[in-house]
Amino acid sequence: MSNQSSDSVKRLQDLATMVSLAKRRGFVFQSSEIYGGLNSCWDYGPLGAQLKLNVKRAWWNSMVRRDDVVGLDAAILMHPTVWKASGHVDGFSDPLVDCKDCKTRFRADNTDSYINDKKCPNCGSKNLTEERKFNLMFKTHMGPTEDAGAVVYLRPETAQGHYVNYENILTSSRKKIPFGIAAIGKSFRNEITPGNFIFRTREFEQMEMQYFVKPGQDAEWYEKWREARWTFYKKIGIREENLRWKPHGPDELAHYAKAAVDVQYLFPFGWQELEGVHNRGDFDLTQHTKFSGKKLDYFEEATKERYVPYAIETAVGCDRLVLVVLCDAYREEISVDEESGKPDTRVVLGFHPDLAPVKAAVLPLSKKAELQGPSMKLRDELAQEFEVQYDDSQSIGKRYRRQDEIGTPYCITVDFETLNDQKVTIRHRDTMKQDRVALTEVSNYVAAGLRNFSK
Ligand code: GAP
Numbered sequence: 001m002s003n004q005s006s007d008s009v010k011r012l013q014d015l016a017t018m019v020s021l022a023k024r025r026g027f028v029f030q031s032s033e034i035y036g037g038l039n040s041c042w043d044y045g046p047l048g049a050q051l052k053l054n055v056k057r058a059w060w061n062s063m064v065r066r067d068d069v070v071g072l073d074a075a076i077l078m079h080p081t082v083w084k085a086s087g088h089v090d091g092f093s094d095p096l097v098d099c100k101d102c103k104t105r106f107r108a109d110n111t112d113s114y115i116n117d118k119k120c121p122n123c124g125s126k127n128l129t130e131e132r133k134f135n136l137m138f139k140t141h142m143g144p145t146e147d148a149g150a151v152v153y154l155r156p157e158t159a160q161g162h163y164v165n166y167e168n169i170l171t172s173s174r175k176k177i178p179f180g181i182a183a184i185g186k187s188f189r190n191e192i193t194p195g196n197f198i199f200r201t202r203e204f205e206q207m208e209m210q211y212f213v214k215p216g217q218d219a220e221w222y223e224k225w226r227e228a229r230w231t232f233y234k235k236i237g238i239r240e241e242n243l244r245w246k247p248h249g250p251d252e253l254a255h256y257a258k259a260a261v262d263v264q265y266l267f268p269f270g271w272q273e274l275e276g277v278h279n280r281g282d283f284d285l286t287q288h289t290k291f292s293g294k295k296l297d298y299f300e301e302a303t304k305e306r307y308v309p310y311a312i313e314t315a316v317g318c319d320r321l322v323l324v325v326l327c328d329a330y331r332e333e334i335s336v337d338e339e340s341g342k343p344d345t346r347v348v349l350g351f352h353p354d355l356a357p358v359k360a361a362v363l364p365l366s367k368k369a370e371l372q373g374p375s376m377k378l379r380d381e382l383a384q385e386f387e388v389q390y391d392d393s394q395s396i397g398k399r400y401r402r403q404d405e406i407g408t409p410y411c412i413t414v415d416f417e418t419l420n421d422q423k424v425t426i427r428h429r430d431t432m433k434q435d436r437v438a439l440t441e442v443s444n445y446v447a448a449g450l451r452n453f454s455k
Helices: 015-025 046-064 080-085 112-117 159-164 166-173 218-235 283-292 318-329 369-383 396-406 416-421 439-451
Strands: 008-011 028-030 042-044 069-072 093-098 105-107 132-135 138-141 151-154 179-188 203-213 243-247 259-267 270-281 298-300 305-307 310-317 330-336 343-349 360-364 388-390 410-414 423-428 434-438
Touching (some): 015 318, 015 330, 046 318, 080 159, 080 283, 159 310, 203 218, 218 259, 218 270, 360 369, 369 410, 369 439, 416 423, 423 439, 434 439
Parallel strands (some): 069 179
Antiparallel strands (some): 008 330, 028 042, 093 132, 179 203, 243 259, 259 270, 270 310, 410 423, 423 434
16 A cells, blocks of 8 residues: 555535435434334444534534533423424424425425425426424424323524523532523424435524623624634634624524624535524613513622623534534545556545544454564553454455545554564555654644644
8 A cells, every 4th residue: 555645636526425425424313213214313333423523523522611601401391381482493494385386395495496486396286385384393292192282392402401500500510690500401392394314304403692781782793703713623623614604684684693704615416504693782681681581681899780681692513523524524536556557546534633433443464373462462451541442354455445435544554574573564544654663652642743743
């Protein structure tokens, strides 16, 4: 492999390539696949679960390691009046139309053939129902009775947990305004048109933060949070040319928002929303005061003023960010092998090392017992610090390629020379450069490399 340099690099062209890699390598599987799958539901396999955890950790640390943000883990099921107060019972719906001929059901507000000609997007028929409002919240019942009094909802956003805990957190954490609450958790929406793999699903995880500020300082904090979020994406290695801002026009604003802007990413299927930064004003706290009868305001010692704080929200889907990380990391390096003259493609997921599900792979050159001993010992030692894989099957070239395809930054080869010189070969994922390093130094070498990584 070392007698090769890449002549050209191809980025991800289509989502199908990623769906296939994700399944083949154990990142993401169709949910309940042995039963034919469940539409729009996905399971994270061994590498996907670790990748997702790393994405959450990166987001969580970027939030709660600040002095002015604290964490929260609120329940999915909440008092049903929360959703009355928040406006979701009355306002969280999409306009829906059915085709009476082919029975296709579609959204009226984002289907071009309907918007332009009032035609079915599937069969072109104009024999359509009126637009109806379809509420996106999943309903269920709490306890043994299924009457209307027992209705509860699966939360469609985590944000309401932040608002209903505002007072508890303010008093218990002794924070002063401005301060924020960050949470990661599952949300559910009965989307009419889910799709594009893990981009839009009915069950998903959100990473949301509400930052409470004095009215009048909201515009300034809205800008600061826009900047902080952009910096976060750069820090986790997302290529800036694939990110852009998309402000919401007045007719696109959610029912709670005074101002909103999306971070969009250039997916293989086009520019789409990744995250929303919203100025929610005092909408939510005021509504909860109205419906609960509990005052949710703030007394500012310094000025002796009492006010209802405004909330600046940052909201990103964890699954959607995992898709961004996968798409952005993918590259095919195409080269000609100098010995055989044959074209060759190396597929690499060039993850930022903080996100890489496996940090290092230990690869004994042969399955012989004399190499297995020191290799396993090295694996166990490294596993105390990082996620490590041990692989002793197939040729070393194939094993390198497998690790490249799952984005492992370092491959460590234990060979027969190791038995004499107590050294191993460490190969770098991105440059394929190889270094000979003493066994006792491997852990430090890898740790320093992960820390000092730059794209
Ligand atoms: N609390 C505000 C809120 O929920 P949103 O724009 O509806 O705002 C925030 O959602 C983020 O959650 C989106 O930018 C997206 O990343 C993610 N998200 C929303 N619906 C989703 C879905 N059906 N599947 C996957 N992610 C979703």
